[in-house]
Amino acid sequence: MPSSNEQEDREDKGSAPVEFGGESYIGGNDKEKLVEKITTAKDALTGIEVIAERLKLTEEPIEPKPCPEPIEPKKWRYAIFVDAGHGTLKNGIHTTIAGMGRYWTHKQGKFHQGTTFYEGVSNRILAEKYIKRLEELGMKVVRTYSDSDLSLSDRVSIINYHHEHIQEGLTLSFHSNASPGHDARGIEYYTTIGETTSDPLAQKIWEETKIFFPNFMRSQHHIDGDADYEKNFDIIFKTKGPAVLLENFFFDHYEDALLLMDEEVQDKLTEALVKATVWAQENLQQ
Ligand SMILES: [Zn+2]
16 A cells, blocks of 8 residues: 655655755755745844944954963872782783682682682772772872782882872772671771771771662771771781771672672772762871
8 A cells, every 4th residue: 555655755765855954855845945944044144244244343353362271180189009909810810929718619600710709800890990080080099909919018118108209198908808607798998906097088988888888888886986997907007198908898708799790889889989089188187
């Protein structure tokens, strides 16, 4: 059966559309409309000419405005030292000097290599996401890690050298947790024993992360009123400036490991850390 638009169909195939004023006119069907459009456009042009003529007579010549001063990039007080714990996978080989305990083979699921989850790989994924965001904000970032597993003393030296000779900074060390029974879950943040400027930083990170993961926040509130756990890990104890060690979920727990693989979860963890870092730039004293 022929369609009621047979005429249009034929013309559509036979001649190219004519573009005018953002509309498409097909063939010669809308000649009248086209003429009307042209007339309207001519009127508009005449109007512009009249206005231009009037401006010429009445206005002073327009001086070009001087270029605005170039905007100084925000001067952040701190460099951000980013540490990612343990080695990673390089050509399928696990580059770690820590030995056992830094990976876990789950009974199921798809992780970094088959069903095996490597903490160092996950730490680097999160660290790199965090770094990307900080660099977008114009912050100075110093990595303490590479594809290999640098010794703790080397990583401490990198931070302290930069802190003393180039720019003061604060340290975040990326880790994920494991438990003896492989049954613990959640997020813990560590500072050194006692009260330092690291404590308000850890507290802020904890609060920002809690917004996204209210059911996963582990804390030691009952001991000293702070949410953070306290232990003198080298990377936070021997380094200068505020420093927090992050234990993002338990990689030997299947459900937590799945969360760590989830890009949305990674982005939320990153978001919380970035917010806390910006806060620290404005509020934290060394
Ligand atoms: Zn670790």
